[in-house]
Amino acid sequence: MTLKPWRVTASRIVLADRWIRLRADSCVAPSGDVVDPFYVLEYRDWVHVVALTDDDRLVMNRQYRHGAGEVHLELPGGVMDAEDADAIAAGRREFREETGHGAREFRHVVSLRPNPATHTNRLHTVLALGAAPAGAQSFDNGEEIAVELIPVAEVLRIIREGAVQQSTHVASLLLALAAAGRIAF
Numbered sequence: 139m140t141l142k143p144w145r146v147t148a149s150r151i152v153l154a155d156r157w158i159r160l161r162a163d164s165c166v167a168p169s170g171d172v173v174d175p176f177y178v179l180e181y182r183d184w185v186h187v188v189a190l191t192d193d194d195r196l197v198m199n200r201q202y203r204h205g206a207g208e209v210h211l212e213l214p215g216g217v218m219d220a221e222d223a224d225a226i227a228a229g230r231r232e233f234r235e236e237t238g239h240g241a242r243e244f245r246h247v248v249s250l251r252p253n254p255a256t257h258t259n260r261l262h263t264v265l266a267l268g269a270a271p272a273g274a275q276s277f278d279n280g281e282e283i284a285v286e287l288i289p290v291a292e293v294l295r296i297i298r299e300g301a302v303q304q305s306t307h308v309a310s311l312l313l314a315l316a317a318a319g320r321i322a323f
Contacts, residue, residue, distance in 0.1 A: 142168045144176075152177070157217075181259040184252070185225050186215040186307060187233040188314030189241055189266035195287040196311075197237055197269050202282065206303070211286070211296070213307045216278075218262075225249070229264030237285045238275040242268025247317045252306050263310040265317055290320050 148164040159180035165173040189197040203210050214236040215229065222228035226244045234240060247263040275283060288296065293311060302308055315321045 144168070144173065157181075177256065179257050181217075181257055183218045183225070183228075183260045183262060184215065184306075185218055185228040185232060185262045185264055186213040186310040187229045187244075187264050187266050188213060188247070188310055188318075189233060189237075189239065189269040190290065190318060190320075191269045191287065194290045194320075196290055196293055197233075197239055197266075198286050198288055199236055200284040200286055208303075210303050211301050212304055213310055215264075225262035226264055229262070229266070233266060233269075234272065235276045235278075236281070236283050238271055238273050239269050239285075240272035241266035241270070245317075247310075247314045250306070250309060261306050261310070263314050265314045267318065290315070294321065 144165040144167050146163050146165055150162050151159055152162050153160040161178040161180055162175035163178060165176050167173060191197065197214065199212050199214050200209055201212065202208070214233045216232045216236070218225065218228040219231070222231065225246055230240075230244050244264055244266050247265050249260045249262045251257065252259065252261050275285075277283065293315065296302060297308055297311065302311065312321065312323075316323055
């Protein structure tokens with residue numbers, strides 16, 4: 139069976155601001171079924187940084203997440219800005235802003251789609267090696283971040299225990315740690 143994409147017969151923007159655009163598409167499936175409206179969230183691409191120190195610790199953030207109404211343990215990262223040349227530049231910038239750290243080496247690991255059913259964006263995972271303090275944190279409006287250094291030997295345990303709640307952060311962690319040779323699949 140060869141699957142084909144839906145045909146979009148009309149599209150309109152329902153909401154647009156600096157963070158998100160909500161689009162309503164009128165679609166026709168290959169079967170002829172009409173799907174109207176189908177809502178699509180147009181986000182800018184995101185970046186996660188999996189940063190390892192020379193003494194084999196992972197640099198992580200603890201911060202409040204309003205959608206969940208909870209404080210979460212997460213990877214540093216965020217939305218790619220238009221000025222960012224690529225995912226590595228965005229990762230380097232976000233890592234420095236959120237943690238006050240730099241790193242000796244940054245490299246791209248993988249690009250994934252957080253939710254291709256309804257989101258247009260990609261999530262880029264960047265591995266940072268030789269992470270170390272490099273200055274003060276620089277927060278965006280509403281951000282308050284506590285930096286934590288987690289021994290790499292404990293990462294799989296804290297993932298299994300649910301300490302990292304965001305599924306895309308778990309995927310980035312596992313793929314980047316494998317790329318760094320710290321875990322094997």
